[in-house]
Amino acid sequence: xxxxxxVNDFVHNGHQEYLxxxxxxxxxxxxxxxKLKILLLRWKGLDGWGLPGGFIKRRELLxxxxxxxxxxxxxxxxxxxxxxxxxxxxxxRVQERxxxxxxxxxxxxxxPNNWLLERTLSIGYFALVDYSKVSVTTDFFTEDYHWFDxxxxxPILFDQNETVEKALLTLRLQIYHQPIGYNLLPEKFTIPxxxxxxxxxxxxxxxxxxxxxxxxxxxxxxxxxxxxxxxAHRSPxxxxxxxxxxxxxxxxxxxxxx
Amino acid sequence: xxxxxxVNDFVHNGHQEYLxxxxxxxxxxxxxxxKLKILLLRWKGLDGWGLPGGFIKRRELLxxxxxxxxxxxxxxxxxxxxxxxxxxxxxxRVQERxxxxxxxxxxxxxxPNNWLLERTLSIGYFALVDYSKVSVTTDFFTEDYHWFDxxxxxPILFDQNETVEKALLTLRLQIYHQPIGYNLLPEKFTIPxxxxxxxxxxxxxxxxxxxxxxxxxxxxxxxxxxxxxxxAHRSPxxxxxxxxxxxxxxxxxxxxxx
DNA sequence: ATTTTATTCTGTAAAATTTACGCATTGTAA
DNA sequence: TTACAATGCGTAAATTTTACAGAATAAAAT
Numbered sequence: 001x002x003x004x005x006x007v008n009d010f011v012h013n014g015h016q017e018y019l020x021x022x023x024x025x026x027x028x029x030x031x032x033x034x035k036l037k038i039l040l041l042r043w044k045g046l047d048g049w050g051l052p053g054g055f056i057k058r059r060e061l062l063x064x065x066x067x068x069x070x071x072x073x074x075x076x077x078x079x080x081x082x083x084x085x086x087x088x089x090x091x092x093r094v095q096e097r098x099x100x101x102x103x104x105x106x107x108x109x110x111x112p113n114n115w116l117l118e119r120t121l122s123i124g125y126f127a128l129v130d131y132s133k134v135s136v137t138t139d140f141f142t143e144d145y146h147w148f149d150x151x152x153x154x155p156i157l158f159d160q161n162e163t164v165e166k167a168l169l170t171l172r173l174q175i176y177h178q179p180i181g182y183n184l185l186p187e188k189f190t191i192p193x194x195x196x197x198x199x200x201x202x203x204x205x206x207x208x209x210x211x212x213x214x215x216x217x218x219x220x221x222x223x224x225x226x227x228x229x230x231x232a233h234r235s236p237x238x239x240x241x242x243x244x245x246x247x248x249x250x251x252x253x254x255x256x257x258x
Numbered sequence: 259x260x261x262x263x264x265v266n267d268f269v270h271n272g273h274q275e276y277l278x279x280x281x282x283x284x285x286x287x288x289x290x291x292x293k294l295k296i297l298l299l300r301w302k303g304l305d306g307w308g309l310p311g312g313f314i315k316r317r318e319l320l321x322x323x324x325x326x327x328x329x330x331x332x333x334x335x336x337x338x339x340x341x342x343x344x345x346x347x348x349x350x351r352v353q354e355r356x357x358x359x360x361x362x363x364x365x366x367x368x369x370p371n372n373w374l375l376e377r378t379l380s381i382g383y384f385a386l387v388d389y390s391k392v393s394v395t396t397d398f399f400t401e402d403y404h405w406f407d408x409x410x411x412x413p414i415l416f417d418q419n420e421t422v423e424k425a426l427l428t429l430r431l432q433i434y435h436q437p438i439g440y441n442l443l444p445e446k447f448t449i450p451x452x453x454x455x456x457x458x459x460x461x462x463x464x465x466x467x468x469x470x471x472x473x474x475x476x477x478x479x480x481x482x483x484x485x486x487x488x489x490a491h492r493s494p495x496x497x498x499x500x501x502x503x504x505x506x507x508x509x510x511x512x513x514x515x516x
Numbered sequence: 517a518t519t520t521t522a523t524t525c526t527g528t529a530a531a532a533t534t535t536a537c538g539c540a541t542t543g544t545a546a
Numbered sequence: 547t548t549a550c551a552a553t554g555c556g557t558a559a560a561t562t563t564t565a566c567a568g569a570a571t572a573a574a575a576t
Binding site for chain 1: 550551552553554555556
Binding site: 492493 | 521522523524525526527
């Protein structure tokens with residue numbers, strides 16, 4: 001959606017192709033240089049950052065829509081993607097928007113009852129992606145992108161800071177019950193790498209010795225016979241995830257006790 | 259919504275008051291005679307059971323809508339209510355419905371592009387209620403209700419058995435990380451009562467001694483100086499929840515380890 | 517009044533898990 | 547060859563979970 005013609009078609013006829021009143025808004029987490037980042041797009045005209053969202057096609061399954069939107073924006077197809085909450089409590093978003101905004105900001109003429117002006121619920125997804133494999137696609141409404149450190153998120157358009165906060169909270173809670181890392185790390189990784197990843201996500205220190213013991217005891221990772229050369233220091237062994245165990249733990253959860 | 263006039267207004271003009279394309283569908287759990295039950299409504303014309311759902315008003319916050327719908331159907335206002343998933347992957351529900359169905363089943367004339375025929379996503383909520391306090395209200399579309407044992411759920415209309423399954427799964431998972439019982443038990447209860455509740459929800463036995471030790475150690479319940487008379491046996495002490503601790507655990511979760 | 521029956525209530529030892537912690541090993545650069 | 551910085555491994559202490567049995571009690575039956 002880049003030519004003016006396509007945009008006009010989307011604005012005026014989009015409701016025939018897409019389901020109005022509901023959007024999908026993914027919080028895309030990437031991991032780079034020991035920092036947890038999220039991807040935001042720079043909106044034209046609105047002078048601010050927004051989530052890389054999209055709409056559901058009328059005949060498309062919800063989960064397919066989420067994967068499609070992520071693929072469109074990042075070109076990724078192998079990723080962890082999970083719905084986590086529907087947002088519909090923002091007083092700002094309960095209001096319908098007005099047409100003059102579109103004229104001012106984007107130079108688009110919009111009829112007063114246009115589908116894009118109506119109230120929209122937002123389905124929050126979070127995705128875990130390999131930062132280095134993402135290539136971001138922008139469109140008519142967005143002109144740039146940036147990976148923000150989660151400790152330094154700017155105000156987000158459409159009252160969606162809450163979405164990011166809840167995504168992060170969900171991720172942190174979930175990591176206690178599900179393995180994480182398969183989609184954030186390269187296929188082969190070292191103990192220090194996955195250790196730092198967990199520390200970064202949880203925002204606290206974990207004893208490295210106990211941490212690796214636990215992952216191995218759970219059968220989630222296995223040691224390879226290769227090592228990575230990291231310059232002036234002892235070469236760490238490479239590990240990789242035990243795919244079956246990992247998938248099993250994703251499904252069943254790592255339940256602790258009662 | 260009981261007179262034919264009201265129903266016709268809802269069918270033909272409902273889209274002005276309500277947001278199309280999204281419904282709220284609550285799975286209402288009650289606890290009675292040591293059984294976990296859910297509430298289903300009997301639909302007229304369709305000859306089947308359905309969840310007690312409803313629509314969101316255009317200017318209403320999502321959470322308000324959920325509470326309103328629950329209040330309308332059960333007359334309860336004090337309950338535990340939580341969103342748990344949006345369902346939009348049912349191939350059956352991706353199809354638009356046709357108008358003739360309304361004519362056949364309910365004797366209602368519906369225009370072919372009526373809002374009720376369009377594809378609708380379903381936001382799943384689950385509620386925990388005090389069974390004895392519920393008084394069910396039916397409407398034009400529903401003629402009866404029944405509390406079904408969770409181990410004996412009938413086929414549910416609109417392809418929503420998955421909703422009940424996921425609600426139960428969520429409840430069972432969540433009980434490991436959050437206290438449950440405040441809205442399912444009377445204010446004062448005995449150890450055997452809450453013990454049986456947990457066994458019922460989890461569907462497995464829990465050692466009674468260790469179970470009560472744990473709840474007390476977590477500071478979630480406190481012993482009262484009263485006892486309940488249960489006829490021919492030793493009178494059990496009454497307990498009640500420690501409200502602050504309980505709320506705190508609800509917020510923070512009972513995190514186990516890493 | 518005594519016995520019987522069904523249910524509540526309490527404590528402790530063993531096992532498992534988590535936490536804490538120190539030092540030897542290793543790959544390069546100096 | 548040495549120094550440095552980071553990896554890698556093992557063990558003891560503390561905590562938590564699990565397993566398990568018998569005394570107490572309320573009322574009904576004798």
